[in-house]
Structures are given as structure tokens and as C-alpha cells.
Amino acid sequence: MEFGVFGGLSVEDSDGPHLPTAPKQRQLLGLLLLHANQVMPVRTHVTEIWGGHPPPSAATTLQTYVMQLRRLLASMPSVGSRAAAHDRLRTTGQGYLVVVRPDELDLLRFERFVEQADRAAGDDAAVARLLRAALALWDRPVLADVRTGPVLQAAITHWEQRRLQVHETYLDAQLRLGRHREVLAELAVLTRRHPVHEPLHARYMIALHRTGRIGDALGVASRLGDRLARDLGVAPGPAIGRLTAAIRHGGAVTAASAPPRPSVLPSAPGPRRA
Structure with missing residues (x-):
């Protein structure tokens, strides 16, 4: 299974793409993936999707979107069941989280390369090689094809700044070489x-x-x-x-x-x- 947030939102399995088409489901999935393996409170999702004026039914509607995302996950060969989909997209006492392994999400692979470069500090050739690999994962703005609200906008700004920081470190290593x-x-x-x-x-x-x-x-x-x-x-x-x-x-x-x-x-x- 592969998830992507660099450029457009993507969800792929061995039989091809499995991507929600409804804008608010895509918005919800994008928010969960930018905070993978982390509980995102219900109120945060509501703020992202409806802004400062949510309808009275916002929490119930959000549950429906989560249910639809679970159905999508259950249809994927690598998930294969409703129980496994619930394990992937979990409900907690405070909100929801999506469980993603480090090799399944481009954002986590990016961070893994950056962490390896940090450990290689002092070896400019290794730092340049690792950060070049990290930057190569990122060809377009984060979630470029997803409608964004205030929470996603803030998260996307953070990650664009993060990319620039990493790019600067890569350039410094290249100049020292x-x-x-x-x-x-x-x-x-x-x-x-x-x-x-x-x-x-x-x-x-x-x-x-x-x-x-x-x-x-x-x-x-x-x-x-x-x-x-x-x-x-x-x-x-x-x-x-x-x-x-x-x-x-x-x-x-x-x-x-x-x-x-x-x-x-x-x-x-x-x-x-x-």
C-alpha cells in the first residue's frame, strides 16, 4: 500500500489507485495523512472542513466521512476486510488517526532520509546524497489537488518551510564539497x-x-x-x-x-x- 501527499493526494495498492473523489473525504484523508499515526481531535477535523461556522450535524457528518474512507480501505487487497480497515483508520476517545508504516507514506520516507542525513553530519558527501534523495520525493506542493481549510493550510505551510530548510542544508553540503x-x-x-x-x-x-x-x-x-x-x-x-x-x-x-x-x-x- 502506498500513500502520497507530495504533489497530489494518492492512495495506491497492487490493483491500482484507490482515491476518494468527494472533496471533503479527500480533505479529511489529507489531514489524517499529514498527521499520520497521530490522533487528530474531532474539533480539529470540524474546523478544517467547515471553518468557524460548522453545521449542528458536523460531528455526525464527519463520522459518515470516516465510514466511507474505511469502506475504501477495506476494498484494497492489502487491507481486505472491514476489521482491518478499522485498525488502519481508528476511532479514539478524542478523534481519529490513520496508521501508516514508514515505508508507506512519502512524507515519512522524506523524514527518514532527513534523519539519516542528520546522523551523517560531518560527511558532506553522504549528507548531500541523502538529502538529494529526500528532495527527489517532492515534485509539487503538498496536497496540490485537495481543497484546504485553515488547519491544512497551516500544516502545508509548515511542510513547505521544512522542504526549504532541507534544501538549504543540501546546498550547504554541495558548496562545502x-x-x-x-x-x-x-x-x-x-x-x-x-x-x-x-x-x-x-x-x-x-x-x-x-x-x-x-x-x-x-x-x-x-x-x-x-x-x-x-x-x-x-x-x-x-x-x-x-x-x-x-x-x-x-x-x-x-x-x-x-x-x-x-x-x-x-x-x-x-x-x-x-
């Missing part, structure tokens, strides 16, 4: 996607400088300054200023010149291993 040319295209895309993200722009400047493209590196700093002034009314931080000066005047340019960022591989809230 001297693979500056190899990351230029990725950094060009990321800085366009995050036009006021100073640490990403600093990495792009460093990679350009180390491949001999001094003018392009200074151009990145100039565009960043213009965008920060226009969008936020602020100037780049001192780290960007020091990096720009070092590039302009031929000083030492290292990864340490980049603006600091938070610790990259914290344990992520959300899915737990079964």
Missing part, C-alpha cells in the same frame, strides 16, 4: 521563488563568485536590495553587505559569509512512525 557549478541552476530557481530570502541569495552569490562570475554575483545582491526595498521597505542585512564587499574587493568569500539560518534538521511535528 566544491560543487558550485552544479547548484547554480537550483539556486537561480530558488531565488526567483523566494525573492527576499537573504540566505538563499547569499549562497547564490557564493556559487557565482566561485565559478568566476563576479558581475553576476554582484547583480544578485543588487536585485535583492531592490526587492527588499520595494516589498518590505528594508535594506539587506549586514551579512549580505559584508559578502558583497568581499566579492567586490577580492576578499575571502566562504560559506560562513552567508547570513545565518536556524538549525536545519529539527525534528518535524506531524507524522509519527507507526
Whole structure:
């Protein structure tokens, strides 16, 4: 059995896809999978599906959606019975949880690669390889084809930030390995996607400088300054200023010149291993 939340929602078994078509069932399943192996209270589901103004029948209707998801699970060869479906999608005193093994959900596989990279800290080649494998699982935004309410929106924002943190750690390992040319295209895309993200722009400047493209590196700093002034009314931080000066005047340019960022591989809230 395979579950997916990276890109679109997916549920597959040996006989093909088994995906709910009703929007609110998809919404419910997406919420459960983003918090796999974790009890999600009834009130959280109600807030996600109906917002701040649920109907009086919300809890009963939610039970119906859960029952329909169990029927879908029971139809899958690897589940095969109503009892097994109840074991997969459980009702607790406070809410519901879906039980998923680490190898069955792309989000859990992503976290497993990240944890392995964390344990390999100090071996940049291993870190880069493991994080590249993690990032390769993620080709589109989380639950891109699912209608989202306030709870899912917050969870999706968290996971998109998580992906960016992991990508930054991967890029740092690549830069320490001297693979500056190899990351230029990725950094060009990321800085366009995050036009006021100073640490990403600093990495792009460093990679350009180390491949001999001094003018392009200074151009990145100039565009960043213009965008920060226009969008936020602020100037780049001192780290960007020091990096720009070092590039302009031929000083030492290292990864340490980049603006600091938070610790990259914290344990992520959300899915737990079964």
C-alpha cells in the first residue's frame, strides 16, 4: 500500500489507485495523512472542513466521512476486510488517526532520509546524497489537488518551510564539497521563488563568485536590495553587505559569509512512525 501527499493526494495498492473523489473525504484523508499515526481531535477535523461556522450535524457528518474512507480501505487487497480497515483508520476517545508504516507514506520516507542525513553530519558527501534523495520525493506542493481549510493550510505551510530548510542544508553540503557549478541552476530557481530570502541569495552569490562570475554575483545582491526595498521597505542585512564587499574587493568569500539560518534538521511535528 502506498500513500502520497507530495504533489497530489494518492492512495495506491497492487490493483491500482484507490482515491476518494468527494472533496471533503479527500480533505479529511489529507489531514489524517499529514498527521499520520497521530490522533487528530474531532474539533480539529470540524474546523478544517467547515471553518468557524460548522453545521449542528458536523460531528455526525464527519463520522459518515470516516465510514466511507474505511469502506475504501477495506476494498484494497492489502487491507481486505472491514476489521482491518478499522485498525488502519481508528476511532479514539478524542478523534481519529490513520496508521501508516514508514515505508508507506512519502512524507515519512522524506523524514527518514532527513534523519539519516542528520546522523551523517560531518560527511558532506553522504549528507548531500541523502538529502538529494529526500528532495527527489517532492515534485509539487503538498496536497496540490485537495481543497484546504485553515488547519491544512497551516500544516502545508509548515511542510513547505521544512522542504526549504532541507534544501538549504543540501546546498550547504554541495558548496562545502566544491560543487558550485552544479547548484547554480537550483539556486537561480530558488531565488526567483523566494525573492527576499537573504540566505538563499547569499549562497547564490557564493556559487557565482566561485565559478568566476563576479558581475553576476554582484547583480544578485543588487536585485535583492531592490526587492527588499520595494516589498518590505528594508535594506539587506549586514551579512549580505559584508559578502558583497568581499566579492567586490577580492576578499575571502566562504560559506560562513552567508547570513545565518536556524538549525536545519529539527525534528518535524506531524507524522509519527507507526
